[in-house]
Every structure is written in structure tokens, then in C-alpha cells.
Amino acid sequence: MSSPVLPEAPSLHQSIIVLGVLASGSGSNLEAITKAIANGQLQAKIAVVIYNEPDAFAKQRAQKFGIPAILINHRDYKSRKALDLAIINILKQYNADLVIMAGWMRIVTQVLIDAFPERILNIHPSLLPSFKGIHAIEQAFDYGVKISGCTVHLLSLEVDSGKILKQSAVPILDNDKLEDLQKRIQVQEHIIYPEAIAEYALKLSL
Ligand code: GRF
Secondary structure (H helix, E strand, O other), X not given: OOOOXXXXXXXXXXXXXXXXXXXXXXXXXXXXXXXXXXXXXXXXXXXXXXXXXXXXXXXXXXXXXXXXXXXXXXXXXXXXXXHHHHHHHHHHHOOOOEEEEOOOOOOOOHHHHHXXXXXXXXXXXXXXXXXXXXXXXXXXXXXXXXXXXXXXXEOOOOOXXXXXXXXXXXXXXXXXXXXXXXXXXXXXXXXXXXXXXXXXXXXXXX
């Protein structure tokens, strides 16, 4: 008698997305992503944090969570391309599936984009395509717009011009000071960045 054909058991394996994070400053987005991983919202692992400013607080946040933090000081490289090659080398060593820019304040070259095509995400504190570049929050505030926000997008060579993955709108209230708007935008960044990573990884079947 032949044995019955059983339905395939559901796989217990859930793939873990390997992230490499680039940060230059405080690292609050890094921490938000780390917490989303810890609470199961994001099935991922941050394999490495690369930071370029020796005193970046992002380094301490990484270490607090036991994530390897590697300093790649841009001042030690003679060109943007040389810097990007050093970054690629580390990201490949750590098998990054996605590269997450979380306050990375260096202009990138095509070399980095080509090494991770459509695999580099960035977050920007405005509703792109409005207010690209630095001081985006100040630009929106000074302009007097009534709604600003934040945008997760794919990295492109032209600054803040890649395909938009997710946005959150943030109102600017009449009595707001710049700091009020900054705080309100960061709250939204910390919500949408982990969500955008999870959604994009799903779309890519990572
Ligand atoms: C964020 O506001 C992000 O939009 C911009 O840089 C800032 C980084 O903040 N690209 P943090 O280092 O994650 O706290």
C-alpha cells in the first residue's frame, strides 16, 4: 500500500533580511529600526553600522545593541569613489541585502549605486520632491508650507531624487517653532522607515 500524500508542512523558516546601515549623526533612525526588529515588526538583522564621523552618536547606539560599528572616516580617503569602495567592501563582507542610509551625510558615487542596484534606501525630512538637499526642515518652515513630512526613497545619484517608497505627511501648526516641526517629523520617520524596509523587502522577495 502506498503511503498517503501529505500536504506540505508550512515552513517555519522566515528569511531574515540582512541590513547594512550608514549613519553620520545621532542615529535615532538606526535605533528605531533596531527596535522594530526587536519587537518583531521587521524580520531583519542589522549586520553592521558604518559611520564616518568619529563622534557620531550612532556608534554608541549600535554598540548598545551589540551591532558591529565600523568607522570609515571620509577624511582618510582621497576621493568619493575611494570612500565608496571601502564602504562596499565592508557591506559585502557582512552580506548586506539592503543598505539603509540613516542620516548619512556624504554624497555618493555611481560605484556605490552599482554595487547595490535598487538596494539602497534613504530617508529625507520633507515630502519629496519638495525641499531636496540639506536643511529641508528649515526650507519648508521658512517657506510657510502648511504640510511637510518625510520620505523614504531609493538612492539615486542626483540627491533626493530616487523612486519614492513611502511618505508621511506632518502638519505645520501656526505656533510651531522649528524644533516642534523637527520633533514631529522625526516621530514619523521612526514609524515609516522600518515599515518601508519591511514592505520593500517583501516586494523584492528578500
Ligand atoms: C533624519 O532627519 C533624516 O531624515 C536625515 O537625517 C536625519 C538623521 O537623523 N536624512 P538620525 O541620525 O537618524 O537621528
